[in-house]
Amino acid sequence: MTTDQEASIINQIIGGDTQAFSVLVDVYKDLVFTLAIRMLKNREEAEEVSQDTFIKIYKALPKFKGESKLSTWIYKVAYNTCLDQIKKNNRRYDEVAIDSFSENQIKTLDNALDALEEKEQQQTIQDCLQQLTSKDSFLLTLFYFEELSLEEISQIVNMEANTVKVNIHRARKRLAILLKQRLEPETIQSYERARS
Template sequence: MTTNNDQYYISQIINGDTNAFSVLVDRYKDLVFTLALRMLKNREEAEEVSQDTFIKTYKALHKFKGDSKFSTWIYKVTYNTCLDRLKKNKKHFNDVAIDEFTEHQIKTIDNALDRMEQQEHNKIIQDCLTLLPNDDSFLLTLYYFEAHSLEEISKIVGITANHVKVKIFRSRKKLATILKSRLEPEIIEYYERERQ
């Protein structure tokens, strides 16, 4: 999935081979849908936004300059399309109440999760991500599951890399709050004792 490979298909599409677009759709449809679902918390709306994203991407493909990776560009289109949908629907999602967590507590929870089976770990985090406010789950998905850099995320959401870092830290605190309420207290207590 290199930029050069994407660029090949983009050139094909711009030169009139509309079928080449299906390669890009197949390549990015799952993550575009996942990101839309994280933002909108509604499967049907996420499907509609995914379709809108690919329509917008196709129509604006000639504007893609290749300054960033194509994936960064399409995720930015996804993000903005989600924001448009949220504004249109005027939906307000309740934020998760946060207790103040110290850095040690966040690390303790991270360590408890790290020791669980990887599959169980991913399932718990995926479940908890759906409970976060839309922006938070979007950012954490890009950063932790898609391994985008702070700079790439800053291009996608249109804020500075430092601001992204702060927002990711706050999102992790919210996630830690949810995880702490979900994890069995004995597991947390065991790992807290082990760290002392």
């Protein structure tokens, strides 16, 4: 959606046009749900949080100043709504410990993943993302799947861009550990031998 289209839809919604709001929901509903499921790891909670997110967006839209892209603002509302739900449930997710995992091993895993069928690769990545903490899964989704910049992500999660970069790097290492555990050891070993 272009900035002009966003401004037009926002003005229509503020003017009471419910059809314009349903257009906004249609554009962003899948993304909001994906981010919610990454953080909450529960379909029903993700659906509830998605609905809550759009209610908050509808109520807060008149206060949207356009200082960031509308999509960035929507991601931020979704992120904060997920955090509220996590706090409400007083949840903690286990973190994967970072070993001394070298960049060469991460690249080897990337090469091993390339060898998998496309569908199987996507499923493996999705399964491993589900095992990460909410924050790690959320950051990796925004950066790699939604292709947001570090600056855009920093606005969403209220962190400095450099801190976001470090967190994404650490999350990627944790994901690599999970992927290494999931992939067949002989596949990894054959790729490691080929790179030696």
